[in-house]
Amino acid sequence: MxxxxxxxxxxxxxxxxxxxxxxxxxxxxxxxxxxxxxxxxxxxxxxxxxxxxxxxxxxxxxxxxxxxxxxxxxxxxxxxxxxxxxxxxxxxxxxxxxxxxxxxxxxxxxxxxxxxxxxxxxxxxxxxxxxxxxxxxxxxxxxxxxxxxxxxxxxxxxxxxxxxxxxxxxxxxxxxxxxxxxxxxxxxxxxxxxxxxxxxxGETNLKAMELLDAGNTETYGHPTPTEVPLGAKAGKAILISGHDLRDLELLLQQTEGKGINIYTHGEMLPCHSYPELKKYSHFYGHFGTAWQNQAKEFPEFPGAILFTTNCIQKPAETYKDNVFTTGLVGWPGLVHIGSDKDFSPVIAKALELPGFTADSDKGSVLTGFARNTVLGVADKVIEAVKSKAIRHFFLVGGCDGAKPGRNYYTNFVEKVPQDCMVLTLACGKFRFFDKKLGDIGGIPRLLDVGQCNDAYSAIQIAVALAGAFECDVNDLPLSLVLSWYEQKAVVILLTLFSLGIKDIRLGPSLPAFISPNVLNVLVENFACKPVAETPEEDLATILG
Ligand code: FS2
Ligand code: SF4
The missing domain is CATH 1.20.1270.20 (Substrate Binding Domain Of Dnak; Chain:A; Domain 2)
Structure with missing residues (x-):
């Protein structure tokens, strides 16, 4: 191979x-x-x-x-x-x-x-x-x-x-x-x-992401800022992972009134902020972090686990009987829920397992800062930039992997100066999603735009800000510090290139499939660069 x-x-x-x-x-x-x-x-x-x-x-x-x-x-x-x-x-x-x-x-x-x-x-x-x-x-x-x-x-x-x-x-x-x-x-x-x-x-993908944004928001409403508990509620439980909002909706409908609470894992976290999903009272909180920690976190979950899309890893014996797949995700030997989306086996497993025996409080995180919310306070944001209360925006995120060396992103966010904002999206955010970064004039400094699927929302925010400041996106006080892992990140990068966005920092390593000459083309045309050894170096260069 x-x-x-x-x-x-x-x-x-x-x-x-x-x-x-x-x-x-x-x-x-x-x-x-x-x-x-x-x-x-x-x-x-x-x-x-x-x-x-x-x-x-x-x-x-x-x-x-x-x-x-x-x-x-x-x-x-x-x-x-x-x-x-x-x-x-x-x-x-x-x-x-x-x-x-x-x-x-x-x-x-x-x-x-x-x-x-x-x-x-x-x-x-x-x-x-x-x-x-x-x-x-x-x-x-x-x-x-x-x-x-x-x-x-x-x-x-x-x-x-x-x-x-x-x-x-x-x-x-x-x-x-x-x-x-x-x-x-x-x-x-x-x-x-x-x-x-x-x-x-990349250009074609912008259309795809616009359609996906429209599909999500027209079906489930625009995300609103939402506090999501990280602890648990006593009772039976199902954990849903992946990216698929429709699967979540169907699971919520099929579990209504059954005494089962639904928890998100990884990229499903932002689902808590959609009005048509958060209306279900048994849609409770977020368990653990993201996909690369599934082997560590899933044995601790006392209920059934449903994978809707990427990223699945080999399930260990300790929890494999609790895991179900649907849609395109699959692992040999696991029960796969077909296109009828009858989640009865998942529900039966959740009822058979002990669930959480007591309430637990592990704090909470905020999500739901997609384009509608952020642009809803655009006046405040613009004023804060003009008055220099906000010096710079960093978009830190992307998809995350399991390899060591990705602490760069955690350290980066910790070191971002107090007068700068951090926008984030995708599973890369779980390196820092629970950090309390405070606010600038009432606007939280850490804004979760959503899943990797919501990259269109982040692009729209940047485009709207550029419009308000009457400048090119590349002239905004905005820097993109992205992590990549798989091919959704590849196409988002191509989309950013097709929009002419420059100076993107990419890590933790550059793709093995980019030859030295092709890398030169990307550097010459888009000034794309690898993240520096330390966040301090990049911050110093960016903030001058
Ligand atoms: Fe994360 Fe994995 Fe979202 Fe990627 S859950 S790395 O495939 O799609 O981002
Ligand atoms: Fe798997 Fe990535 Fe290796 Fe391909 S390159 S086999 S997707 S780990």
């Missing part, structure tokens, strides 16, 4: 024997094969669009099949077997329809004629045979740009899938994904063309 798509990749270069995430050689081969099959389907879908053939069932499948290859999402080989077979069968039926409509139906690329092996072992052998990453291009820089684009597309597919679940789709997203996946079957393109393809991924 060879996989280097995430920040924790082995030795900072690539996982070759087993993934640090737990993905084994067989699963890596199946993911490569599914990506290959999706390239074949994409080639036909591109031609289909030229003759007016658009099939929403295929489009929705494409998002799921691509999202499933994101780090820490699905570890179940059987599901990959099904997706591979479905990708090929969709390709075949679509080819027939395209040919009947007079479109192109014959292709040189092997991906368009790939026939899947008859069983799992045969598929794994086919996946190994591909040597997928190396086959992208012999040229290191072109291969690097294709990897950036492919990982960006995985992030884009994830956000687009979340939005589609809430009824928000846009043709431009599907068109881009198919065109880019098809383009990657070619080799030797001019470097600039592939830089353009990668930036277009």
């Amino acid at each position: 060879f996989c280097n798509q995430c920040e924790q990749t082995a030795k900072g270069s690539g996982c070759t024997k087993i993934g640090v995430c737990g993905k084994n050689d067989d699963l890596a081969s199946l993911q490569d094969l599914l990506t290959h099959a999706m390239q074949g389907l994409s080639l036909v879908a591109v031609e289909g669009r030229k003759v007016g053939i658009v099939d929403n069932e295929i489009d929705r499948f494409a998002l799921e099949a691509i999202f499933a290859c994101l780090t820490n999402v699905d570890f179940d080989p059987q599901r990959f077997q099904q997706w591979i077979s479905k990708a090929v069968s969709f390709r075949e039926t679509l080819t027939t329809r395209v040919a009947a409509a007079g479109g192109k139906s014959e292709f040189d690329a092997k991906a368009a004629s790939f026939t899947p092996g008859a069983n799992l072992a045969a598929l794994i052998a086919q996946g190994k045979e591909l040597d997928f990453i190396n086959s992208l291009d012999d040229n290191e820089d072109l291969r690097s740009l294709k990897q950036i684009t492919l990982y960006g597309i995985r992030g884009l597919a994830a956000y687009s899938d979340h939005a589609a679940i809430l009824g928000k789709e846009n043709e431009s997203i599907y068109t881009y994904i198919y065109q880019a996946m098809a383009e990657m079957t070619n080799t030797g393109q001019p470097l600039n063309e592939l830089v353009g393809l990668a930036l277009k991924c």
